[in-house]
Amino acid sequence: MDDDTSDFGSFYEADNEDETNTIINMSYKVLVPVKRVIDYAVKIRVRPDKTGVETANVKMSVNPFDEIAVEEAIRMKEAGFASEVVAVSLGPKTVQETIRNSIAMGADKGIHIETGTADLQPLGVAKVLKKLAETEKPNLIILGKQAIDDDANQTAQMLAGLLNWPQATFASKIEVDKANNSVKVTREIDGGLETLSMKMPAIISCDLRLNEPRYAKLQNIMKSKKAELKVQTPQDLGVDISNKIKTISVEEPAKRSGGIKVDSVDQIVQNLKKHALI
Amino acid sequence: SKCLVVAEHDNKDLLSSTLNTITAANKLGSDVLLLVAGNNCKSVVDKATKIKGVKTVFHADHPLLEHGLAETLSPVVVGLKERQQLTHIFTPATNFGKNFIPRVAALLDVGAVSDITSIKSDDTFTHPIYAGNAIATVKSEDAVKIGTIRTTAFEKAPVEGGSAAVEQLDWIAPLVDQAASSTNIKWEGSQVIKSERPELTGARVVVSGGRGMKSGENFKMLEELADTMGGAVGASRAAVDSGFVSNDLQVGQTGKVVAPELYIAVGISGAIQHLAGMKDSKVIVAINKDAEAPIFQVADVGLVGDLFKVVPELTEAIKKAK
Known part of the structure; x- marks a missing residue:
């Protein structure tokens, strides 16, 4: 009986053929902003003049959280949800390497927003991405939850605010519901997990456990070197990326010196007593 | 203002x-x-x-x-x-x-x-x-x-x-x-893990385990140690990624930042991402079998040894000392 009912249901759906086809054929475009940062394994050095950290002759990589975002977008494409994945990066010409890395992983095209040596901060980046969202019209924008250089954890939320789109930050699971044009996101909160459902277009920021990014195949790395990137400037987009938070100085944190090594549990206990901890 | x-x-x-x-x-x-x-x-x-x-x-x-x-x-x-x-x-x-x-x-x-x-x-x-x-x-x-x-x-x-x-x-x-x-945002639900122990970020004592714990069951040992001092249990990213414990216990750059009176790092090597989350603790105790582990460079008290032997001993010794 149940089966009959559902057959009936699909019979009626056939009447709405146009609408049904629109839903089935609708293919999502995913925009993934990626940032070039000092490689996570590099021990950073503060510049002696305290203006920042040393970046000359230092290994640079894709921000690990952004790589997770790229991976997620590519998986959506492989699952048939997305038809196009666009990687975008802001910065000097060197960030093209980061965009090509995303293309080697599986992104379809890349956009480089040339900002020269400008001090990029999340608000300026979000303003540029908002403009791109208006021209590229993505259904989803997936970002890393934070970059491991400034640790700001702001761009996704700011972009969502500027676009007035729903946001799901710190995502650990994403399920696309194509029939309803929505996406269900499980996100990491203090003390556990939370699930949100968002109509697209929407913003998602990725946490660590969302996926494990793939390694690009050598053949794809070679191909990505030839990929043509669209290059624009903030001026082209009519965006002012200046900001009002000025860095006064960057210093090394107070060093913590190692203490003593002990040989026995009793000595640990004595030390805890000495510090009045037990 | x-x-x-x-x-x-x-x-x-x-x-x-x-x-x-x-x-x-x-x-x-x-x-x-x-x-x-x-x-x-x-x-x-x-x-x-x-x-x-x-x-x-x-x-x-x-x-x-x-x-x-x-x-x-x-x-x-x-x-x-x-x-x-x-x-x-x-x-x-x-x-x-x-x-x-x-x-x-x-x-x-x-x-x-x-x-x-x-x-x-x-x-x-x-x-x-x-x-x-x-x-x-x-x-x-x-x-x-x-x-x-x-x-x-x-x-x-x-x-x-x-x-x-x-x-x-x-x-x-x-x-x-x-x-x-x-x-068009909709809140669907949440799974919040209720614990008898104090909240990680506010706890006076935190006992954290790393990959060296080898399994989630072994975290029981750390809970017993934490309970002797009314402490909370945390973990390194490696332990969370290995599936030993849930992610909300993660201490580090991308997890929780803690600064308790006492932090006991067990089987944690001390990657910079982990140190970022705990190096402001007042007293740090490290237990690790690898004498070269970077955690010893920030620990006030370090013991090189087999955690599976040391932790139960420490739990007993603290119970006795109190």
Whole structure:
């Protein structure tokens, strides 16, 4: 009986053929902003003049959280949800390497927003991405939850605010519901997990456990070197990326010196007593 | 000047992160105003009025504010900014605060400072970057200064001794309804892990395990050790990634930042990402079988040995010593 009912249901759906086809054929475009940062394994050095950290002759990589975002977008494409994945990066010409890395992983095209040596901060980046969202019209924008250089954890939320789109930050699971044009996101909160459902277009920021990014195949790395990137400037987009938070100085944190090594549990206990901890 | 603190709470109680943030706000020397936005959260408001150092508590009550969603909370904060000529907006640097405050900043067209660890003046703050391997001092020239407060860097404000006035925000309903319908956000549910132990970020003692624990079952040993001192249990990213424990226990750059009186690192090698989350602890004890593990470079007391032998012994020895 149940089966009959559902057959009936699909019979009626056939009447709405146009609408049904629109839903089935609708293919999502995913925009993934990626940032070039000092490689996570590099021990950073503060510049002696305290203006920042040393970046000359230092290994640079894709921000690990952004790589997770790229991976997620590519998986959506492989699952048939997305038809196009666009990687975008802001910065000097060197960030093209980061965009090509995303293309080697599986992104379809890349956009480089040339900002020269400008001090990029999340608000300026979000303003540029908002403009791109208006021209590229993505259904989803997936970002890393934070970059491991400034640790700001702001761009996704700011972009969502500027676009007035729903946001799901710190995502650990994403399920696309194509029939309803929505996406269900499980996100990491203090003390556990939370699930949100968002109509697209929407913003998602990725946490660590969302996926494990793939390694690009050598053949794809070679191909990505030839990929043509669209290059624009903030001026082209009519965006002012200046900001009002000025860095006064960057210093090394107070060093913590190692203490003593002990040989026995009793000595640990004595030390805890000495510090009045037990 | 006026600093708004956006309270973190569960609609029944204030979370202690709010108290640390109030202390930070009071360092500005301005009026501290507290926003309690939630659903049926009057008990939170009542408690909030007693906190020392709070002048006014704004009470925003609406069913769509129950879960602290960025989409519905942000317009309330923006509305307060317009009505109160706020000079600062602070909130805890927890997942709650980090989730919504940048959205507020964008709506006000200003920047935001993440993880403030000290307040130099009303416009100059320090905060860690590069996983705490560098400390940046920044000056905000924005009309309203927005930031999240690293809770471990500030004491908790006393929960008694204050007598703040309460102001009901009766203008919020249309703003909240409009935000919910225009963004189409829906809260589906949550799984919050209830623990008998104290909250990780507020605990006096934290016992954390790493990959060296080998399995989730073995974390029982750490729980027993933590319980001898009323402590919380944490973990390194390696332990979480190996599936030993749930992710909300993760201590580190991308997890929780803790600064307890005593931190015991067990089977944790001490990657910089982990150190970023615990190196401000007062006393650090490390137990690891690898004498070369970087954790020993920050530990006050280090013991090279087999954790499966050492931890039960330590638990017994502490029980006896008490």
